[in-house]
Amino acid sequence: MSAKNVETNPETGTEIFIPLNKLKKSPKNARKTPHSEAAIEAYAASIAAKGISQNLVIEPELDGEGAVTGFYCVTIGEGRRLAQLLRVKRKEIKKTEPIRCIVDTANDPHEISLDENVTRENMHPADQFEAFKKLAEERNFGAEEIAARFGVTPHVVRQRLRLGAVSPRLMQVYREGELSLDQLIAFAITDDHARQEGVYERLSYNRDASTIRRMLTEIHVAATDRRVRFVGIEAYTEAGGTILRDLFTEDCGGYLEDVALLDLLVTARLGREADAVRATEGWKWTEAHLDFPHAHGMRRTYPHPVELSAEDQAALATAQSEFDHLTEQHQTAEELSDEVDARFGELEADIERLEAKRHAYDPEDIGRGGAFVILNHDGTLRIERGFIRPGDEKPQSEAEQGDDGQMPDENVGEGGEADHPSEHEDDGDDEDEGPSLSDVLVRDLTAHRTLGLRLNLSEQPEVAVVAVTHALAAQIFYVGADARVVGIQPVRMDLSAHADGIEDAPAGKEWADRHANWARQMPRDVSDLWTFVAELDHDSRMALFAHCVALTVNAVRLPWERRPRAFAAADHLAEAVALDMTGYWRPTARSYLGRVTKAAILEAVREGVSAEAAERLSDMKKIEMAEAAEQLLAPTDWLPALLQTAKPQQETEGPTAAGDEQMHSQAAE
Numbered sequence: 001m002s003a004k005n006v007e008t009n010p011e012t013g014t015e016i017f018i019p020l021n022k023l024k025k026s027p028k029n030a031r032k033t034p035h036s037e038a039a040i041e042a043y044a045a046s047i048a049a050k051g052i053s054q055n056l057v058i059e060p061e062l063d064g065e066g067a068v069t070g071f072y073c074v075t076i077g078e079g080r081r082l083a084q085l086l087r088v089k090r091k092e093i094k095k096t097e098p099i100r101c102i103v104d105t106a107n108d109p110h111e112i113s114l115d116e117n118v119t120r121e122n123m124h125p126a127d128q129f130e131a132f133k134k135l136a137e138e139r140n141f142g143a144e145e146i147a148a149r150f151g152v153t154p155h156v157v158r159q160r161l162r163l164g165a166v167s168p169r170l171m172q173v174y175r176e177g178e179l180s181l182d183q184l185i186a187f188a189i190t191d192d193h194a195r196q197e198g199v200y201e202r203l204s205y206n207r208d209a210s211t212i213r214r215m216l217t218e219i220h221v222a223a224t225d226r227r228v229r230f231v232g233i234e235a236y237t238e239a240g241g242t243i244l245r246d247l248f249t250e251d252c253g254g255y256l257e258d259v260a261l262l263d264l265l266v267t268a269r270l271g272r273e274a275d276a277v278r279a280t281e282g283w284k285w286t287e288a289h290l291d292f293p294h295a296h297g298m299r300r301t302y303p304h305p306v307e308l309s310a311e312d313q314a315a316l317a318t319a320q321s322e323f324d325h326l327t328e329q330h331q332t333a334e335e336l337s338d339e340v341d342a343r344f345g346e347l348e349a350d351i352e353r354l355e356a357k358r359h360a361y362d363p364e365d366i367g368r369g370g371a372f373v374i375l376n377h378d379g380t381l382r383i384e385r386g387f388i389r390p391g392d393e394k395p396q397s398e399a400e401q402g403d404d405g406q407m408p409d410e411n412v413g414e415g416g417e418a419d420h421p422s423e424h425e426d427d428g429d430d431e432d433e434g435p436s437l438s439d440v441l442v443r444d445l446t447a448h449r450t451l452g453l454r455l456n457l458s459e460q461p462e463v464a465v466v467a468v469t470h471a472l473a474a475q476i477f478y479v480g481a482d483a484r485v486v487g488i489q490p491v492r493m494d495l496s497a498h499a500d501g502i503e504d505a506p507a508g509k510e511w512a513d514r515h516a517n518w519a520r521q522m523p524r525d526v527s528d529l530w531t532f533v534a535e536l537d538h539d540s541r542m543a544l545f546a547h548c549v550a551l552t553v554n555a556v557r558l559p560w561e562r563r564p565r566a567f568a569a570a571d572h573l574a575e576a577v578a579l580d581m582t583g584y585w586r587p588t589a590r591s592y593l594g595r596v597t598k599a600a601i602l603e604a605v606r607e608g609v610s611a612e613a614a615e616r617l618s619d620m621k622k623i624e625m626a627e628a629a630e631q632l633l634a635p636t637d638w639l640p641a642l643l644q645t646a647k648p649q650q651e652t653e654g655p656t657a658a659g660d661e662q663m664h665s666q667a668a669e
Contacts, residue, residue: 012106015055017098018072020084024061026073028109031117035079042151043083048092049149052080056101057116059109072101075109076116125163126175132157133164159247167193170200185248186212189255210623213246220244221262223253227290229379231265239265266290266375273381274373283385284392285370292374292384292503294494299393301369301386302519303359316354323347359520361386368392377501465545470533472548477519478526490552498556507584518547557642574645581643587633592640593626601629608638 010016056077061069074081087093104112135141141149143157150157166174166188174184186209187196199215223233223243233253237243241261245254256262270288278286287293308316326344330336336344361369369392371385471486495502502508523532533541555570573579587593587608593601602625606614609632617625617632 010060010103012104014103016101016103018058018101019096020081020088020093020099021095022071023056023058023081023099023101024071024073025078025081026059026075026109026113028073028113029075029078030110030114031078035082038151039079040082040086043079044086045148045151047080047083048087052100054080056080056099057104057112058101059103059105073109075104075113077101124175125181126171129160129164129166130171131164132160136161155247162188162191162247165191167196169193170196173200180209182209183207183212185209187216188248189213189216189246190244208621210621217244217255219259220255220257221259222255225256226375226377226379227262227266228253228256230375230381231262231269235265236262270373270375274371277371277373277383281371281385282366283370284366284368285389286373287370288373290375292372292382292496294496296372296387298387298389301361301365301388302516302522303361303386304520304524305358306360308354308357312354312357316351319347319350319354323351362524377504382504465541466530466534469541469545469548470530473522473533473544474526474529476548476551477522478529490548491554492551493554493556495556498558505584514547515551518544571646575647579645581639581645582637585639585643587638587640588630589623589626593629593633594623598622598625601625604638604640605629605632608633608636 054077057075058072059075061071061073063069081099084093084097084099088095088097132146135146136143143154143161147154147157163184166184170179170184170187173179174181179187187200190196195216199212202215203212221228228236233243236256236258239261241256241258243254244257267288270290274286274288277283323344326340326347330340365386365388369386369388371383372387374382374384376382467486468488471488472490475490495508503512521532523529533544536544553570553573555567555573557567585591587604593604596604601622602614602618605617613632617628620628
């Protein structure tokens with residue numbers, strides 16, 4: 001039947017064109033919830049591209065006396081009417097645009113509108129994905145054009161195209177209900193059908209989407225990796241590297257596929273940075289490493305205080321004076337101008353640069369020493385200076401003339417002894433002790449002297465502190481000098497071997513700075529160390545003593561060790577120093593939550609926040625749960641049992657058995 005333009009009351013089944021402004025929403029329509037803006041946008045885009053492919057169903061509007069008003073109520077097709085009104089608003093069509101309609105006065109409007117929305121089956125998502133892919137491949141439509149024709153965003157189109165590119169075999173498995181949409185989405189992270197099918201074959205009982213995604217990206221490097229942050233995504237792509245993007249989740253930049261290229265770029269840039277350090281600072285050598293080489297076996301020197309030149313002193317005084325003047329001038333200002341703020345920045349940089357000149361390495365150490373250029377765990381550059389290779393050490397005859405160097409932290413072995421270049425000193429340096437005595441007599445006399453020292457020292461605690469501090473400092477800060485008289489040896493453990501990235505954490509940097517500060521104060525010659533320690537004021541001497549003792553603390557629990565008494569002592573020590581680990585450690589997905597079971601995550605939230613908060617997370621996947629828990633626990637002081645310190649008045653029940661149980665039963669890497 002051809003469509004007609006009519007003004008009279010048409011018969012049922014008549015196809016007619018009605019001006020848009022003569023159409024109204026039917027009060028008998030079963031749909032009461034309004035159409036969403038997104039749905040109307042999609043209708044409008046589709047109609048603009050392809051026209052209205054399905055007629056609206058209408059009935060004439062009647063007044064109170066049963067006469068036609070000239071308007072028509074839309075029984076089926078209200079969304080299309082609203083879409084056309086949107087197009088009128090955008091001035092794409094006129095308000096009198098003719099709309100093709102079918103008149104139906106025979107059926108109940110409420111029933112047929114309900115029928116329209118209920119008795120239909122949506123297209124299977126797999127068919128939709130493949131249909132979008134067909135549009136792109138056969139009609140050469142881009143994502144933007146398809147999006148415009150269907151009223152969706154280009155990102156949604158790209159997602160559907162990516163899903164349409166999943167292996168046909170897996171798509172059929174999805175159609176048959178053996179794969180969920182989340183699992184199909186996880187497979188769509190790559191368009192390599194062979195890899196998709198290979199991972200599908202490897203799946204066991206654990207078919208979680210996060211597991212599939214992890215298996216597909218296990219040979220790639222995440223864009224959050226320190227290596228990527230160091231060289232930059234742009235440099236990687238300019239070198240020809242490709243990036244695997246996950247269009248369905250927040251992938252934080254994707255996954256770099258060419259790991260060999262990335263490592264090449266990292267090595268090249270680290271090498272350039274190492275060359276620049278050697279060229280600008282004058283070291284004999286520099287080495288580039290991804291991680292600090294703790295087994296380097298070298299002695300380390302530190303910078304010593306030096307006087308500023310007259311020129312630098314004048315420049316520092318000028319900069320400090322201007323900084324103080326600006327501070328006083330603008331101390332009441334609510335906001336600084338860009339010029340003043342920039343000047344503050346310049347002055348701070350100048351003051352910091354000049355203050356740094358107050359400490360300098362000995363030119364001889366620079367001439368025979370070197371530096372390691374390392375990549376921090378946050379992707380920044382780290383330079384460790386002052387290392388002397390054994391072959392570059394001065395001959396022993398020169399070293400004995402009072403130029404003992406400083407000993408690196410890394411050179412203390414398990415027994416606490418330094419790896420000295422020479423274990424024996426030349427007795428020729430001893431002062432004249434009168435007539436020649438036999439070895440037996442010397443041993444006899446010095447044994448008596450030692451006993452006297454012990455008796456007197458036991459009665460003088462202050463001197464005992466000097467002696468212990470001297471013995472510890474002589475072994476911690478010096479190499480090749482057996483200068484201790486007290487038989488105390490520091491045994492130190494390298495914590496970076498047990499906690500990845502600990503040296504880059506704020507606490508690790510604070511300890512390194514504190515140690516370097518003491519190292520700079522040590523006298524160059526170990527024979528001057530006793531005088532240095534003895535002449536320190538009481539507070540400084542106790543601070544050095546505490547630092548040396550603290551360096552030997554070892555509360556690390558190793559799976560093969562059984563040291564319950566030592567761990568109990570560590571608990572007592574924690575109570576004695578009022579240890580609060582919330583100042584040094586926070587529960588994050590990387591540090592803890594992503595490394596324990598889901599049950600442990602929920603228990604942490606239950607303890608730190610509330611049972612209700614834990615319940616809200618219970619249905620989440622592991623990765624999302626860990627990230628959500630991190631946010632919830634951030635403002636709290638929650639700590640795992642291993643890091644908690646008991647209150648002083650409480651009795652410790654055994655060597656932290658609860659901590660042991662948590663460490664062994666909850667860990668789930």
